[in-house]
Amino acid sequence: MIKNLVIVESPAKARTIEKFLGKDYTVMSSMGHVVDLSKKDLSVDIENGFEPKYEISPDKKKVVTNLKKSARDAEWIWLATDEDREGEAISWHLVNALKIKEDKTKRIVFHEITKTAIDEAIKNPRQIDKNLVNAQQARRVLDRLVGYELSPLLWRKVKPGLSAGRVQSVAVRLIVEREEEIRNFKKTSSYRITAQLILKEGKGQKIVNAELPKRFKTKEEALEFLKSCQGAKFKVDKVEKKPAQKSPAPPFTTSTLQQEASRKLGFSVANTMRIAQNLYESGKITYMRTDSVNISKMAMAQASQEIKSLYGDEYVRTRQFRTRSKGAQEAHEAIRPTFMNKRQVEGNVQEKRLYELIWKRTLASQMAEAKIEKTNVDISISTSKEKLVAKGEIIKFDGFLKVYLEGRDDDEQEEKAGVLPPLKKGDELDLKEMLATERFTKHPPRYSEASLVKKMEELGIGRPSTYAPTISTIQKREYVVKEDRNGEFREYDYISLQGDKISEQKKKEMSGVEKGKLFPTDLGTLVNKFLMQFFNNIMKYNFTAKVEKEFDEIAAGDKKWNKMIGEFYSPFHDKIQETAEKTKKFSGERLLGKDPESGKNVFAKIGRYGPMVQIGDTESEEKPKFAGMRKGQSIETITLEEALKLFDFPRSIGEYEGKELTVNIGRFGPYVRHDNQFFSLKKEDDPAGIGQERAIELIEEKRKKASENTIREFDKDKKVKVLKGRYGPYIKIGRKNFKIPKDQDPEKLSLEDCYKIAEDPKNTPRKRYRKKK
């Protein structure tokens, strides 16, 4: 017999709370939502006030059965789900799914898992807030309507299996538009003047680095300036000292954890969440899906204690941070170590590193500001009215910097102001070298997974529990790809003035290197174009913020949820119908020009198998010619010349062993074909230039490898082979592979042995899990 049944959302939370509550309380978890709209169909009754048709989620049947059993004979049921819209709905769903009377339930909430917070919560039960539940219904129904009406439209107009939604489509838009900005970006260059000056100090000398605040637009101007400095005298004109302060960053939320783990540890967003989940489940950190920067009084006291014992009293400065992110619901604490005095944890390397990051961030957040002294020194030039400026920075008191400094996104690290030698007005300086270096403006940066999350949070789009899944969805749909791109060398001018001598050089630097950045695909660009054209309001960056405001009104009881949905739905649905009827297939066709040979139009567009180019109109009598695009080419950027080149294949390049050699470009890239066999070209091979000699090389190379990997062959049955593979030896019969049992020696297998092994179903490969798109 259970006296009190407490239901929370997470099992790890249940374990902790049970310890605080004593033996009169049994704590169980719902594992999140237990009730939802059916996945199979719309499950919203449009005619009847958008009444949702709920069902117990298939994967929660067991959970519900167990909860029901315990709830039946419990005296009181305490609904302790999170204090936000979704949590309130979960409580309401539980009441219905467990078929319990509402007067047997008490709704309680807490934002932190500490004994005091829980005791306090138990003392202040309330009833379920139906308005808040309705706000959640509105959110759920809106997302369903948008997702389940837009996606099928895309299947018809663009390609089957695609998807669209309030969150994912805007995420794709951000990436597509950033790429457009980058494409339209015109880089310009300017000339930056820097100088190394020498301060004589008794016997020794000190270097002072200075820079001209202004830049020159042209090389001529820069050169002119350097010339004007030939033989000039340099003198300290003004020394200005200013104190400054630096404050620590707030404790981690999901989004900031993802960003820092990406910047400092190179973790992907999904990886960070997986590791954090492990740390949470083993009780090392607090909950990892949160938008709150608050930490409990207890944690604050522990942090303060820890700082004191490690660094001393003057390093302690506890503070509570205020959230600045849009739509934060703050049902949890910030992400912090459960025990601040635990500086390291057991676990694998990644867990250790992530924990250390969380520990440092939390500790630093309760430490004193760093005190800095900034120095600006103006240096006059006897031959010019321009002045050089030297900047210095001294840390007077390191404070939180002793432990942790937040990383930055911009890859060009700001030139760090170092320590300046002591300078005073009137000091004379000798010029060691003055440089004019050509610098280029940079296009806005492409998004990484983590910086996309940051942007989404700023816009109030998505929630801590969905950032990682959304990013994987838009990649799974092939709207965007995460890629590295090689940079290119570019030349820049480097002009030096040393003594009285001016010398000019061209130097080379790498530019445009991208690592782990998100690029839109042609499909993503196309879907975005479609949605922007016909469903502009949903694609607006403030659409979510706008509906959130209405959800708040519903939660406050000022608006009926189905009225709000009705106002949205009717124009939306009209547009869906209109688009379905009036538009043709959306292929993103772009006219590149005319084919000089035939005079026909050349297009780039998306076909059934991806981006392609086409010579001739689709409507014309004569069938157009088609060719697939190469990797790295895109509808938006391909030129007429590049497109025409794609029609030069297949190309005959001679023969070998009496059989013809041809080069072609297939689904998996360029290849050489010989005697009905395929040989992929290497990265460095150019399909347009490759000749017979190189083709033979490729063939021989592949043959050699194959023979090295062959353990046994049989003259009687050429289809049967024993081969060495990535996972060890295996048998190949025709196109099928078979495992070799551990007790058999692959070197000694006879043909009969092979047949026997192949017959045993134990050795047949498992049905390959087909990649879902």
Place this chain on the structure above:
DNA sequence: CAGTGAGCGAGCTTCCGCTTGACTT
């Protein structure tokens, strides 16, 4: 694993937010 770009048309695909395992390769 490799050429296609549409034509028959069954049956399938899809949203966001809350939460964990149970599973391969």
